[in-house]
Amino acid sequence: MTQKSPLAITMGDASGIGPEITVKCIAAGARAVVYGSARVMQDAVARYAPALALRVIATPDEAELATGTLEVIDAAPMAALPPVGEISAASGQAAYDSILAAIEAAKAGRIAGIVTAPIHKEALSRAGIGYPGHTEMLADHGGAARVAMMLANDDIRTVLVTIHMSLRHAIEAADFGAQMAAIRLAHEGGQALGIAKPRVAVAGLNPHAGEGGLFGDEEITIIRPAIEAARAEGIDASGPWPGDTVFMQARKGAFDVVVAQYHDQGLIPVKYLGLEKGVNITLGLPFVRTSPDHGTAFDIAGRGIADPESLVTAMDYAARLAAARGTS
Structure with missing residues (x-):
């Protein structure tokens, strides 16, 4: 080229x-x-x-x-x-x-x-x-081999673990492999936008990120192990964070990219801030x-x-x- x-x-x-x-x-x-x-x-x-x-x-x-x-x-x-x-x-x-x-x-x-x-x-x-x-x-x-959606605007960036599927199927599809792929692509996507060491926040799947297993154990059995594995690869990943507050923290500057578990969890915050400045980037x-x-x-x-x-x-x-x- x-x-x-x-x-x-x-x-x-x-x-x-x-x-x-x-x-x-x-x-x-x-x-x-x-x-x-x-x-x-x-x-x-x-x-x-x-x-x-x-x-x-x-x-x-x-x-x-x-x-x-x-x-x-x-x-x-x-x-x-x-x-x-x-x-x-x-x-x-x-x-x-x-x-x-x-x-x-x-x-x-x-x-x-x-x-x-x-x-x-x-x-x-x-x-x-x-x-x-x-x-x-x-x-x-x-x-x-694997792609992910990054939605970005002037305030926040989010990468989706699962994309166009029913919520029931999204929960099933958000396995360890999907978590790792999304976290890695979030890291690479942040670097492509000029951030040398992106701070990647991973949202939980369940309310309050499962509340220690009271509202579901996916955070304990799937998401947290993926975060730990990503950190072992040198990625600055953290979480799982509650989905209802993590985007607010990202907008305040605490994180560079948020990994969302399913379509609407990631897209609603971006679109709420204005469609005119929102961009969809395909990573991978x-x-x-x-x-x-x-x-x-x-x-x-x-x-x-x-x-x-x-x-x-x-x-x-x-x-x-x-x-x-x-x-x-």
Whole structure:
């Protein structure tokens, strides 16, 4: 991968706000190649950023990244524009095809990293695609043995032990191996963001971190042994800490990264502080991937009022991470 390798944005679900925030992000000065439908992106430029010129290119190597120009690789040709603000199998398929094309380019070293606009899980399902989200696609197609989600904003960073599954299954999946993988990735993720020795706080699974076994023993039998094993590897890990206070302590500066046991335990604190500054980073991949911390927003799609700030922030994080890897 050369230092001229561009970042890439995947357009997301074409029926949502992905195309809109993508063109607004490029219009605001972001330098990236777009993977998606040329037809959809041309329509989005006309609607939301008519001052932009649109240029269809075949490969990232052709990108000029000129100010005022959106360069798109037609990775998901669509015969017609999809419905706006509705679940569409065609949009689900196009989003998936765009992501896979970007992954292949990243693995080949032709792009410095991927920033993904939001996708819709039900649209994927209607297209016959069995993935519940980006993270699982990236893990399967990106060549990673184990990945984790890091959600970050200006105040806190959190890494998830389990991701998109029912709470019942998440409890079963949060075993010793999953704890170790998340703690290690939290440590590596903190270092990638420039923290030499990240302080990793591990949240408990049960109320009050189990209260010494009164409310469950997972903290004693699984989580604490994983923390001790991580510390033996030289990781500054601590806990298990009660899930209802650990994020407050992290926000005050006591910790650099919090390992959360399940999806909502980790995402609610980040999203409460504001979607516009939240970024999703996939750890464990051989390339950089970030995304905004919000969904497809079908309720406002097509109205021209979607805020691109979270996507702009995701671009900023991707650029920092790619620079740290020496890939851009």
